Amino acid sequence: MQNIREILAYIGDNPDREGLHETPKRIVKSWAKLFGGYKQKPQDVLKTFTEGSCEEMVVLKDIEFYSTCEHHLQPFFGTISIGYLPKGKVLGISKLARLVEVYARRLQIQEKLVAQIADSLMETLHPHGVMVVCKAKHMCISSRGIEKHNAIMLTSAIRGAFTKMEVRNEFLEMIK
Numbered sequence: 345m346q347n348i349r350e351i352l353a354y355i356g357d358n359p360d361r362e363g364l365h366e367t368p369k370r371i372v373k374s375w376a377k378l379f380g381g382y383k384q385k386p387q388d389v390l391k392t393f394t395e396g397s398c399e400e401m402v403v404l405k406d407i408e409f410y411s412t413c414e415h416h417l418q419p420f421f422g423t424i425s426i427g428y429l430p431k432g433k434v435l436g437i438s439k440l441a442r443l444v445e446v447y448a449r450r451l452q453i454q455e456k457l458v459a460q461i462a463d464s465l466m467e468t469l470h471p472h473g474v475m476v477v478c479k480a481k482h483m484c485i486s487s488r489g490i491e492k493h494n495a496i497m498l499t500s501a502i503r504g505a506f507t508k509m510e511v512r513n514e515f516l517e518m519i520k
Contacts, residue, residue: 345372378412381449386464389442392433399472401511403427404440405519413484414451422480422496424448424458425519428465429472429505454480454499462501473504475515 348368349359357364405425413420426440447460458476465474477500486493505511 345369348372377449378410379449379451381446384446384449386443386446386460387468389446390435390439390464390468392435392469394433397430397432397434399430401427401429401514401518402434403515403518404437407441407444409444409448409480411448411450411452411454411457411480413482414453416484416488417451418482418484418487420452420454420480420482420484420497422478424461424476424478426461426465426474426476427506427515427518428469428474429511430469431471433469433471435469454478454482454497458499458501462503466503471504473506473511474501475503475506475512476501477516477519 345368348371352359352364352367359367403425404427406423407425408421409424410419410421412418424444426444443461443464447457447464458478462474462476465471478498480497481495482497485491485495502512506515
């Protein structure tokens with residue numbers, strides 16, 4: 345907590361003033377949520393099922409997420425859509441959203457975030473393929489630097505069968 349008090353002093357405020365007395369404790373408490381992904385493993389949230397498995401595309405779109413840029417410690421947030429082509433195993437739908445949380449709740453860059461999600465699904469499910477698309481606003485570009493408030497970054501991770509244009513296009517049409 346002393347480190348946080350030193351940061352408050354460094355930015356020019358008085359860590360002993362009344363409004364900041366409890367701030368170090370509140371910051372530590374908020375960090376437990378913001379960076380809770382470090383205490384989770386993807387394998388712990390990815391429960392698979394063979395019963396009810398199919399060979400058709402499974403998509404969960406517009407999963408809201410909040411993350412923190414590892415370069416500037418600024419928030420970035422948006423939505424992630426995930427599609428996969430099962431091969432004998434499927435996931436419970438909430439598990440896809442939980443997987444997003446595991447990786448989003450770490451210091452992160454958007455490009456790595458989508459890759460980690462796709463790679464975890466490939467390792468756990470061994471599907472025919474996976475595609476992850478992320479749309480996000482970054483406070484590091486909005487509130488500092490170039491200050492572009494409407495910029496939205498798009499990234500994707502494409503694995504397996506999704507490298508085929510017709511499969512990729514089917515997914516992209518589904519998440520419109």
